[in-house]
Amino acid sequence: MYVYDEFDQTLLNERVAEFSDQIKRRLSGELSEEEFRPLRLMNGTYLQLHAYMLRISIPYGTLSSKKLRMLAHIARRYDRGYGHFTTRQNLQFHWIKLEDLPNAMADLASAGLHGIQTSGNCVRNISTDQWAGVARDEIADPRIYAEILRQHLTLHPEFSFLPRKFKIGITGAAHDRAAVKMHDIGLWLRRGPNGELGFEVAVGGGLGRTPYLAETIRGFCPSRDLLGYVEAILRVYNRYGRRDNIWKARIKILVHDLGVAKFRDEVEAEFEASKDYAPVLDERLVAEITRRFHYPNFENVEDNPPELQAAFHDARFRTWYFNAVAPHRVPGHAIVTISLKPVGLTPGDCTADQMEALADFADQYGYGEIRNGHEQNLCLPSVRQRDLPALWRKLDAVGLALSNVNLITDIIACPGLDYCSLANARAIPVAMEISKRFADPDLQRNIGRLHINISGCINACGHHHIGHIGILGVEKQGQEFYQITLGGKADENAKLGTLIGPSVPFDKVADVIEDVVAAYIELRERPEEIFIDTVRRVGIQPFKERVYAVR
Amino acid sequence: MTSPLDQKLRIDGLVVITANRLRDGAVIYRTAGGGWTTDLAGALVLDAVAPVKAELAQAAGEGTLAVGAYAAPVVHDANGRLVPGNLREIIRSSGPTFDLRRVPAET
Amino acid sequence: MRFVKDGRAAEDPYRRVADDASLPDGVPVLLTGERFLADAAALASRAAPVGVIWPNNREIEELAPHLAHLAAIALAFPTFRDGRAYSQARLLRERYHYRGELRATGQVLRDQFLFMLRAGFTAFEIAKDGDADHFADAVHRYTRFYQPSADRRPVIAAVRQPPTPQRKSA
Ligand code: HEM
Ligand code: SF4
Numbered sequence: 017m018y019v020y021d022e023f024d025q026t027l028l029n030e031r032v033a034e035f036s037d038q039i040k041r042r043l044s045g046e047l048s049e050e051e052f053r054p055l056r057l058m059n060g061t062y063l064q065l066h067a068y069m070l071r072i073s074i075p076y077g078t079l080s081s082k083k084l085r086m087l088a089h090i091a092r093r094y095d096r097g098y099g100h101f102t103t104r105q106n107l108q109f110h111w112i113k114l115e116d117l118p119n120a121m122a123d124l125a126s127a128g129l130h131g132i133q134t135s136g137n138c139v140r141n142i143s144t145d146q147w148a149g150v151a152r153d154e155i156a157d158p159r160i161y162a163e164i165l166r167q168h169l170t171l172h173p174e175f176s177f178l179p180r181k182f183k184i185g186i187t188g189a190a191h192d193r194a195a196v197k198m199h200d201i202g203l204w205l206r207r208g209p210n211g212e213l214g215f216e217v218a219v220g221g222g223l224g225r226t227p228y229l230a231e232t233i234r235g236f237c238p239s240r241d242l243l244g245y246v247e248a249i250l251r252v253y254n255r256y257g258r259r260d261n262i263w264k265a266r267i268k269i270l271v272h273d274l275g276v277a278k279f280r281d282e283v284e285a286e287f288e289a290s291k292d293y294a295p296v297l298d299e300r301l302v303a304e305i306t307r308r309f310h311y312p313n314f315e316n317v318e319d320n321p322p323e324l325q326a327a328f329h330d331a332r333f334r335t336w337y338f339n340a341v342a343p344h345r346v347p348g349h350a351i352v353t354i355s356l357k358p359v360g361l362t363p364g365d366c367t368a369d370q371m372e373a374l375a376d377f378a379d380q381y382g383y384g385e386i387r388n389g390h391e392q393n394l395c396l397p398s399v400r401q402r403d404l405p406a407l408w409r410k411l412d413a414v415g416l417a418l419s420n421v422n423l424i425t426d427i428i429a430c431p432g433l434d435y436c437s438l439a440n441a442r443a444i445p446v447a448m449e450i451s452k453r454f455a456d457p458d459l460q461r462n463i464g465r466l467h468i469n470i471s472g473c474i475n476a477c478g479h480h481h482i483g484h485i486g487i488l489g490v491e492k493q494g495q496e497f498y499q500i501t502l503g504g505k506a507d508e509n510a511k512l513g514t515l516i517g518p519s520v521p522f523d524k525v526a527d528v529i530e531d532v533v534a535a536y537i538e539l540r541e542r543p544e545e546i547f548i549d550t551v552r553r554v555g556i557q558p559f560k561e562r563v564y565a566v567r
Numbered sequence: 568m569t570s571p572l573d574q575k576l577r578i579d580g581l582v583v584i585t586a587n588r589l590r591d592g593a594v595i596y597r598t599a600g601g602g603w604t605t606d607l608a609g610a611l612v613l614d615a616v617a618p619v620k621a622e623l624a625q626a627a628g629e630g631t632l633a634v635g636a637y638a639a640p641v642v643h644d645a646n647g648r649l650v651p652g653n654l655r656e657i658i659r660s661s662g663p664t665f666d667l668r669r670v671p672a673e674t
Numbered sequence: 675m676r677f678v679k680d681g682r683a684a685e686d687p688y689r690r691v692a693d694d695a696s697l698p699d700g701v702p703v704l705l706t707g708e709r710f711l712a713d714a715a716a717l718a719s720r721a722a723p724v725g726v727i728w729p730n731n732r733e734i735e736e737l738a739p740h741l742a743h744l745a746a747i748a749l750a751f752p753t754f755r756d757g758r759a760y761s762q763a764r765l766l767r768e769r770y771h772y773r774g775e776l777r778a779t780g781q782v783l784r785d786q787f788l789f790m791l792r793a794g795f796t797a798f799e800i801a802k803d804g805d806a807d808h809f810a811d812a813v814h815r816y817t818r819f820y821q822p823s824a825d826r827r828p829v830i831a832a833v834r835q836p837p838t839p840q841r842k843s844a
Contacts (some may be wrong), residue, residue, distance in 0.1 A: 023830040030816045038785065043590060045631040046804070054755060055785055063634060065659045067592040090733050113591035137755065167820040167830070171790035174764050177757025254761045293768050295821065301831055362665070433655060434663035445665055494653055 017079070018163050018309050020128045027170070028125040031132055035059045036118035043115065058138060058176075059108075060131025061117065064435050070112040071134040072124065075166055076144040076159040077105040079386040081375035086127035088371035090115075094120045099233055100363045101356060101370070103428060103479055104183070104194075104389045106134055108567070110435055117374065138176045138269045139169040139250075142184045145193045146389030149311065150397045156205050156213055158188040160306050161242065164297065167305075168243050175250045179257035180265035182250070183222075186215075189410040192508040195390050198482065200267045201249060202230040203242075214238040219249060220271030223476035226514050233280035239302065241287075244294030248287035252279070274393045275411045285494055298514050312383035312398050317348030319401065327405035335457065336408055339419040349559040350401050352382075352401065354394040354411065355418035355426060359455045362444050363429045364392035373414045381407045381488070389499060390479075391467075423460040424468060425451040428479055432472025432489060439472035441489025441496035441522070445468055454533075463533060466547040467506070482506040484548045486513045486524060494524040502532070516560045520567070528563050535562040576616055583610040583643050584622045585659070586633035594659045595633060597622055603633060606661055607649055612641060630656065676806035679775070679796045681813070683806060686799075688746060707732060710740070725775065730758040734765050735836055741772045746797070751780035759781040760793045765823045767794035771831055791796040794824035 020028075035055070042052040060071035072087065079087075087107060091099050094116045095109040104109055112120065125132060142162040149157040165184060169175060175182075185199035190491055196202035202218040211294030215237045237245045244301045249267075258264045280412055285457040287294070327333045342351040354374070357363050366374075369467075374394065378386050382396040389395060399407060411417035420426050427450060430436065432443030454460055470485025473490075480486035486501035495518035504513030520528050533547075539558055540550045551559070584597035588605075595603040596610035604610065613619050619638045626636040640652025641660075652655045658664060677686040688702045702723040710726040714771065717724050718740075725746030728737065737747065739823045747766065749759035759778070766772040777797040778790045784805035787798065791813050800806040818830050 026818055027820075029818060034815050040782075043631060048630065049589075049634050051754075051783065051785075065593055065655070066587075066594050066662060113588045137757075170820050171816065172821060173789050173823045174760045175757070176789055177755055177760065178788075251761050254757055259756055259758075290769065304831065434658060434665070439655075442664060444663070448665060478716075496654070564637055 018159070018305075018328060020074070021308065024044075025125075028130055028132075030131060031059075031296065032118070032121045032125045035121060039114060039117055054136055054490075056114075057136040058133060058205075059121070060134035061112075062112070062135060063435050063437070064110065064431075065126070065433075066435075067111045068114055068117075070109045070117070070120070070131060071102070071434070072129055072131050073108045073141040074105045074107060074147060074388055075141060076162040077146045077387045078148075078159060079388070081378045081384045081386065083127050083129055083228060084371050084375040084378070084386050085125060086129055088375070090120055090123060091368040093123075093372065097369075098367045100362070100431070101366060101388050101392050101394065101488055102110050103392060103477065104141060105388055105390070109432075110431070113289040133228070135181070135182050137178045137182075139178075139182045139184065141164075142166055142186060143194055143199070143390065144185070144289075145187045145189050146387040146395050147190065147193060147342070147351055147397065149309075150344050150346070150349075150351055151189050152343055154188040154205075154345075155207060156188045157191045157309070158186045158203075158205055160309060161203070161205070161239070162186050162222040162306050163309075164243070164301065165246065165552070166190070168295065168542065174247075175254060178235050178250070178254055179259045180262070180267075182253075182267065185221075189474060190508070192506075192510070193237070193389060195479070195482065195506045195510070197229040197510040198479070198506070199222060201246065204306075206236055208236050208238060212238060215242060215540075216260060217245060217249075219283075220276070222266050222268045223479060223481045224266070225263055225273075225474045225476075226269065227476070227481045228272060229510050229512070230268075231271070231276045233276065239363045240297050242297050244290060244296065245283075245287055247294060248283050248290060249446055251290075252282045252286055256282075279416040279555065312385065314346045314349065314383075314398070315400060317400055317402065319347050321402040324404055329414075330405075332485040333405060333408055335461075336417055336419045337404065339423070340417075340421050341404065344398060346398070348401050350399050350404060352396040352399050352404070352407065353421045354396065354416050355421050356393050356416075356417060357420055357426045357451065359420075359425055359451045360448050362375075363427050363447050366394070370414055372418060374416070377407055379409055390428075391422075391426065393426070398498050420460055421456060422465045422467070424454045424463050425460060427451060427468045427470065428483065429470040430472050430475075430477035432470070434479075438471060438475060438476075439489065440491040443470040443472040443487075443489060445479055446487060446489075446498065446522070446525050450529050453526050453530055462543070463537070464543070464546050467535075468529070469504070479506065480504075481512045482510060483513060484551070485529065487529075490519055492519070498522070498525050500525075500528055500532070500563070503548065504558065505548060514556050516556050517564050524567075531563050532559050535559050575611055576619065576638065578614065578616050578619055581612050581643075582619060582638040582652075583607065583612055583641050583649075583658075584619065584625065584626060585610075586636035588658065589631055589634050597626065597636070601625065607641070607651065610641070610649065613638070615629065633648045649660050678800060678806055678809050680796055681810065683809075688723075690727070704746065707736075711736070714740050714743070723817060725777070727779070728762070730756065734762040736743065737766075738770050741766075741770055741774070744772075744774055746775035746777055747772070748777040748779045748799075749795075750780060751782055751786075754781040754783050754786050760789065760831045763790075763794040763823065771837070777790050784808050784812050792823040819844070 041047045062069040096111045100108045144158045183199045184201045185196040186203040187194045188205035198221045217234040218232045219229035253267045284442040340353045387395040427447040429443040429447040433439035467484045469480045470487040471478035471480040480488045482504040488499045499519045501513030505511040599611040687706045704725040723745030727748045743755045776795045778795045781798045
């Protein structure tokens, strides 16, 4: 993982001092709320329904055990003993106090953690594949470039007051685990004609009120030009993006209004014009950042060790193994996904005790590294296969050995009306109820891969557009109603879901999901045909009939 | 529910003035004496646009106590107790609608 | 309103002149974009300095042919959240090598001074008097930056280069 040096640390400390001073000026009345709000937002501090919320950035989803322990400490000392992992590789504390923030931020900074640019109209935390660096299908580690971009765009003198927030997603793998097309800029690592590294560059993705998938404007941008090209995109956006209407201010609207071809021409012209002086990503800089990424010193071990084979006698272990463990690029190792979706509890929540336990397990079995991904789950990216049985027993003891990864109870949900001041409707209790209905592990396995995404309003923090089943909370005459979409997808073949019909009230959502799933079981050609493939084959009509026939 | 801060002022029923406390974000209600309380029972209850506007203007001028003051609906329950008038306000006054207990589920 | 130029409190020597008013002799003036462009040829030979007030929504490129005759360019921050002038400033400095005064006007607040300075602004019409007293603290809040910029302060990548052998033995 990237190791901060004294310079990174100095910048963090200076940031804490600055924000502490801003808080002091706000509390004394020197700053009005209107002036303070954007400043606190640039430090990840929102005001929600019943408290402040602090969003901590987890760059490229990579945490050390030390950082995770610090998050546990913050949860316990300044919050209510838990944190919430989000879909954008951030962690949120939902009960923080403004007056505690200077101390909390200083504690966080001591472990290299911060809330810089986790909100506000600037470039946000850059998200990547949570399996970066360990996946088998990767051409290069995207985190190197995510870190380079992060540094370049931190406190950037030109791009800190954009028309709207700006999100960059990047992956180096063939299979997209980072929802890259949902980002304002999506980057895929590619090899050029001579084997050199570079990027396919797409722009204009985003969900929210007007969902769009990002479209490619450059098939190959050599890595040398990455910073210059990203600056060209940001400059075109900063100059011409709409500022009169918050709903039309994202870059996706500019791209759509101009047309992607015209937008590309603008960017290419801007890039060309700044070529003489634009920042160049030279090999020295890449090497310098790469050097600061410490990779584990992988043990030289064999695949399928006897300890692992012996453990297969235990059916529960076997179930967990086949659900939560994935192949690793290094022999004798494995990637372990830790589901934060226990039946009946809040998706993505993690207690301070669990964080500390995980930090210990990571030290013991996983080279001290933990990741989080856009599914609101965690992952130990590098575990020796012979340690899997022991790890599993320990995870089980703290409620973290769940076997529902990618199954129907692995629900992505935003905080919704239970926390969020922008919400129309609740999302978490909907997720809880659905997960209870499908709690039976055999039933979940029979249904197979199925992603449910829930958002409490059109801002789409729960990514409902790209859920196989998407659920969106709306308000009708003061009551909570939910629109259901089918057929969305987040991966390299990303697609937006289609609405199946009129919205349904809160207490009927789980029934509707049961109907949809029952229809799928009847419609699928064979058990291996997963939900999303059935939807693609038969369309939404049969589901629609099933759901609305009885209502 | 459309954020109350975006709503035009229209009062049809009983309301209280509510906000978040600047220093910790806690939900607070305006009292008759121009102070704030975390207890809804102690809130000043209004039912017309003019006094609501006056209280909001007053609160906005204070600056360092409350953030984002607005008028929220309240009703009297069967026992004559003052209670929040919609789900959003219920959640604001009593927290998330599920058990915040974080113990791991049985596996 | 208080004025800071090159890091120091100063008297603003410029006078803003309305489009229909005549130019005061020997006094530095700030003109609107329309007036400046209309009279650019004549203004080029004016002895006293000429500056222009340039709006956010007009292409900064239009000024490029005239930069040699411009002593000051005032860019606008209609709200501190509106960051278009940062791009205009950087373009002027980096692409067009403009070296005259770049002035920030409008909602020029303490917490944005540093961004402005680094984008190439050298003069500040500071909206709140209290903020002007904190100009120096505000722009020295950070000592290291990741990206090179107009104020030429040290960037982290440069100082990170491995020490040279001489320094090691020193
Ligand atoms: C609870 C406090 C939160 C607030 C106030 C909030 C607010 C917002 C708003 C206003 C937007 C739309 C912005 C726009 O489209 O311009 C947005 C988008 C988004 N939020 Fe949140 N959010 C919150 C929590 C979360 C959480 C917990 C997650 C992750 C689970 C999340 C993930 C996202 C994502 C991924 C988007 C982008 C959707 C898109 O591509 O348009 N947010 N959020
Ligand atoms: S989708 Fe809406 S309700 Fe959910 S967290 Fe985002 S803003 Fe809040």
